[in-house]
Amino acid sequence: MIQQFIELGQGYGDIYELCELIKTNEPRFHNAFIFTANHEGATVASLAVAFKPSGESKFMPIYICREGIPYNEEKLSKRIQIFKQTVQEAGQQENIFEIKHSSIFSEKNQFYQYLIGILRLNHYIPPMQ
Template sequence: MIQRFIELGEGYADVYELLDLIKYNKERAMRLAVFHTELNGKKVVSPALIMNKTEIGNFQAIYISTEGIPDLEKPSERLKLIESAAENSGIPVVHLDVQPSVIFGEKELYFQHLIGILRMNRYIAPLSSSF
């Protein structure tokens, strides 16, 4: 199975894209993962909508808004909107602490790190081989 992150942006206008993905794809959405990290001394979150795999092509998309939403003592309005939309659509929400993307040489390595964390916690399917 191919599991790939599709980056939406850093949490401003792309929040509305994530909301529409939740609203119009609730049958295909598997879960919402909220990644918590610290970037440049500030706590931030990256919400990621994990989709079920496609029928054809064995592809699993994970739409993510990266490290642009502040992680405050009281959740920001943007994060509340996303979590509320997921919960209203019956999509489970999980919270995970992760390393910031800047410690990885490339964004793709960061996404592979997140995929490993999601697999290890059984939030997405393990890597399968086709022998």
């Protein structure tokens, strides 16, 4: 199984696109994630959704809006509320992880490999075959 992150943007208007992907691909919807990271004294969130492979494919896309949303657990932003509501309407629960910020990594690809490792280790996505 090949998993790959597909970046939609940094969480502004693209949150609505991410939610629309959940609605239109509900049969393939596998898992939803909120990744939080501390950066320059503030906590930011990345929202991501993993979909099951289509047909006989061995490719699992994970769409992400990376680190553009301020995160406060007591008072969630409207964008995070919309995401959570869409996930719940699809009959799932989002998984929240505290992670390292992408700026720690020299390349974005390393950051995404780090996230794939976390998700595989915690059995939220299938292992590599």
